[in-house]
Amino acid sequence: MIDLQDSRNEIDKVDKEIVRLFEYRMKLAQDVAEFKIQTGKKVFDKEREVEKLTALKALAGNEFNRHGISELFQQIMSMSRKMQYSLIKEKDTGIPFEKVTALPVDTSTKVVWFGAKGSYTEQAFKQYFGEEVKAFNVSTFKEVMEKVKDKSADYGVLPIENTSTGGITDIYDLLVEYENSIMGEHILKVNHALLGLPQSELKDIKKVYSHNQGILQCQKFLEANPQIEAIVCESTADGAKRIVSEGDITQAAIAGVQTAKLYGLKILRENVNHECNNSTRFIIIGRNKQYKQDAKKISICFELPHESGSLYNMLSHFIYNNLNMTKIESRPLEGKTFEYRFFVDFEGNLEDAGVRNALFGIKEEAITLKILGNY
Incomplete structure (x- = not known):
């Protein structure tokens, strides 16, 4: 009969050797990173990684182990990339945002909001901006985006998410279509009534x-x-x-x-909504790529290769940089079958080193990355 303790002791020895070899491998990866930095070579080399995984899987004795080797080394390579990204001091993160102490708002500021007078969006607009600004309403989400884009308004107010029904998908699509950015948010408690x-x-x-x-x-x-x-x-x-x-x-x-x-x-x-804590989150959009110096939340969207593990690898950038992801939403890509664009909210400021590391890694590995705002 196999002695359990002897097997565990052998596993402990193997694990210690794996740790030693892992640290040695990461040291070699650091040497590779230094070379790439000096030569301007990109960290992520997809072709090289595919070749490596194919060769390593061929060394395994059965299909179960081949799958395990593939999963193990995908994670090791992902960790190596993250370490290499952290060594690149001057990162071109593609962040075209300017830091400001406060959003410029005065009595001449023009704000457009969605819906008719008496709507929840009007209520949110007044709570956020007060009643001294110049304001007007339009009947569709798209018109709000258009009025901000064509400079008819400085800011727009739109609902984006509800605690009972989730995200408003049309808004996510418009955030991709337009270059307006999210500059603030306001959460409003919503109590519906039946009116006659x-x-x-x-x-x-x-x-x-x-x-x-x-x-x-x-x-x-x-x-x-x-x-x-x-x-x-x-x-x-x-x-x-x-x-x-x-x-x-x-x-x-x-x-x-x-x-x-x-x-x-x-x-x-009164109170005909079924969720007693029913609340709606509204976003404040603007043309300018600006964020307040005390901003604490970032919204981004990205597209991924349609292959196993790509979303997991992307989200691991938040884990490795100690960033708290607060929301993820997906939207289908037009003209593609079961392929998606992902929208992510996470805590942080565009000045934070961890944020910049994560964004750099995502930009390198995703098909596209768009920063929707820091607010």
């Missing part, structure tokens, strides 16, 4: 209008009232405007209490 005409009662309601997000956030209420048909409109406040203009007591809107006051509507039921 002054003479309406809950038992009268057959149709309810709201933005798609409002409907999704109140899905359980709607399921409990199957006689009510939910109809999507451009914003929660647009739903309120519609029932006022049509004057039909069988119609209602899902919107905020502030909307009821603005349009003279009756609150038929």
